[in-house]
Amino acid sequence: MSAAEREMLAVLAEHGFRATRPRRAIVQALCEADAPLTLSALHRAARARYPKTGLATLYRTLEVLERCGLVHRIQLNGESYLMACADQSLHYHLVCVKCHKVVEVHAPQAEEWLGALARQHGFTMSAAPIEVRGVCAACRT
Amino acid sequence: MSAAEREMLAVLAEHGFRATRPRRAIVQALCEADAPLTLSALHRAARARYPKTGLATLYRTLEVLERCGLVHRIQLNGESYLMACADQSLHYHLVCVKCHKVVEVHAPQAEEWLGALARQHGFTMSAAPIEVRGVCAACRT
DNA sequence: GTACGTGCAAATATTTTGCAGGACC
DNA sequence: GGTCCTGCAAAATATTTGCACGTAC
Numbered sequence: 162m163s164a165a166e167r168e169m170l171a172v173l174a175e176h177g178f179r180a181t182r183p184r185r186a187i188v189q190a191l192c193e194a195d196a197p198l199t200l201s202a203l204h205r206a207a208r209a210r211y212p213k214t215g216l217a218t219l220y221r222t223l224e225v226l227e228r229c230g231l232v233h234r235i236q237l238n239g240e241s242y243l244m245a246c247a248d249q250s251l252h253y254h255l256v257c258v259k260c261h262k263v264v265e266v267h268a269p270q271a272e273e274w275l276g277a278l279a280r281q282h283g284f285t286m287s288a289a290p291i292e293v294r295g296v297c298a299a300c301r302t
Numbered sequence: 303m304s305a306a307e308r309e310m311l312a313v314l315a316e317h318g319f320r321a322t323r324p325r326r327a328i329v330q331a332l333c334e335a336d337a338p339l340t341l342s343a344l345h346r347a348a349r350a351r352y353p354k355t356g357l358a359t360l361y362r363t364l365e366v367l368e369r370c371g372l373v374h375r376i377q378l379n380g381e382s383y384l385m386a387c388a389d390q391s392l393h394y395h396l397v398c399v400k401c402h403k404v405v406e407v408h409a410p411q412a413e414e415w416l417g418a419l420a421r422q423h424g425f426t427m428s429a430a431p432i433e434v435r436g437v438c439a440a441c442r443t
Numbered sequence: 444g445t446a447c448g449t450g451c452a453a454a455t456a457t458t459t460t461g462c463a464g465g466a467c468c
Numbered sequence: 469g470g471t472c473c474t475g476c477a478a479a480a481t482a483t484t485t486g487c488a489c490g491t492a493c
Contacts, residue, residue, distance in 0.1 A: 179467055181473060200457090215475045220458065222473095227380060236375050239368060253416075255425045264423050271415045275394075275434065278409050283439025284396045293416065293432055298424025320492055322448060341482090356450045361483065363448095 166192045168247040169231050176229050183218045186211035188226075188245070196261040197235055197242030235292055237261060246290055251276075254290045259300035265290075307333045309388040310372050317370050324359045327352035329367075329386070337402040338376055338383030376433055378402060387431055392417075395431045400441035406431075 169188050170180050178184075190206035191198065198206065200219070207214040223243065226232035230249055235242050237258060244263060246254070251272050255264040279286045310329050311321050319325075331347035332339065339347065341360070348355040364384065367373035371390055376383050378399060385404060387395070392413050396405040420427045 177472095179472065181467065183474070213475070216457095217459075217476080218474060224380075234377050236377070239365075253419070255420055255423055257425070258428060264425070266419060266423065268415075268419050271412075271419050274409075274412045274415050278394070278407060278412050279396055279434065279436055282396055282405050282407065283442075284398070284405070284434075284436040285442060286434060286436040287399060289435050291432060291434055293420065293425075293427060294430050295420055295425045295427040301424075301426060318447095320447065322492070324449075354450070357482095358451080358484075359449060 162189070163192050165245065165247055169226070169245065172229050172231055172247060173225070176225075178225055178229075182211050183207065183214040184222050184225075186214055187219060187222050191232065191243065191245035194244075197237070197244035197256075197263065199240060199242055203243055230289070233290060237294075248290070249288050251286060251288050252290055254292050255297075256292055256294050257297035257300055258294050259296055262297060264297070303330070304333050306386065306388055310367070310386060313370050313372055313388060314366070317366075319366055319370075323352050324348065324355040325363050325366075327355055328360060328363050332373065332384065332386035335385075338378070338385035338397075338404065340381060340383055344384055371430070374431060378435075389431070390429050392427060392429050393431055395433050396438075397433055397435050398438035398441055399435050400437055403438060405438070 166188055169192070170185070173180060173184070186207040187203065189210055190203055194206065204214070204216060204219050207219060223232060227234070231245060231247055233244055233246055235244060235256060237256065242261065246265070248265070250267075253266040253268065253271070255266060257263075276286055307329055310333070311326070314321060314325070327348040328344065330351055331344055335347065345355070345357060345360050348360060364373060368375070372386060372388050374385055374387055376385060376397060378397065383402065387406070389406070391408075394407040394409065394412070396407060398404075417427055
């Protein structure tokens with residue numbers, strides 16, 4: 162079990178949710194994916210770990226995970242994808258619109274800039290990842 | 303007709319799409335909204351301008367507008383919203399998660415920072431708005 | 444005039460719900 | 469042992485499609 166996985170289950174527990182088999186299958190599938198997953202890809206991946214995982218449970222689990230800030234929906238070329246991110250601090254996700262891979266970036270200085278910018282407009286940024294779309298090195302060629 | 307509206311119709315024309323009545327109603331509804339709209343709110347708003355606007359046409363028009371980069375889907379507290387933005391340059395959208403209002407911000411310096419950050423990771427940012435979630439001054443009280 | 448778009452209704456697909464039984468703490 | 473969760477199937481929603489008819493260019 163990866164650290165990310167352990168972390169997510171811990172946060173779930175803190176919020177009073179149980180670590181059931183389908184939930185662990187879904188969390189594991191999300192953590193082991195190397196890019197965001199569509200709903201049906203996630204269902205397939207969860208079933209590979211716990212075959213009885215039902216679609217209704219997947220929806221219900223995603224709602225819980227999103228509520229806890231552990232799962233994020235991102236829009237890529239018109240499709241909706243799901244990705245896990247237990248990190249509740251402000252940071253960036255560089256998302257490649259071609260291969261869909263995501264690089265998680267912490268850049269305190271950039272965050273300060275953005276924070277200052279927001280403050281100028283009376284905004285208080287929330288501690289959620291900021292999605293930045295682009296093309297990665299491998300896909301640019 | 304607002305400048306944004308005119309701009310969107312011009313871009314549509316450039317892409318070879320016709321400015322039909324339902325499309326103009328949808329574009330106008332999007333441009334006049336002071337916050338992103340849900341699909342059904344947009345349908346209602348479009349119908350207020352051209353009552354015969356059908357739901358299928360709304361879906362088809364949104365696909366066209368998104369393809370042309372004129373409409374963006376944003377996720378807010380689990381709901382999906384649509385907003386118009388004809389500006390194809392890199393900039394930020396400060397989105398209030400309470401009242402849903404959006405402030406469009408151009409900040410060359412912040413963009414340079416972010417660009418440099420992305421380059422360090424081999425990324426080339428695409429010229430799309432970057433959504434930053436937070437709480438606006440009015441809603442913070 | 445002729446594509447391109449449309450509204451409508453039917454066909455699909457997606458998401459939610461109710462409930463009897465199972466599994467986590 | 470008592471809830472909280474689950475799978476299943478049915479219900480409710482949301483989205484797409486086919487087609488005969490309009491209308492923008």
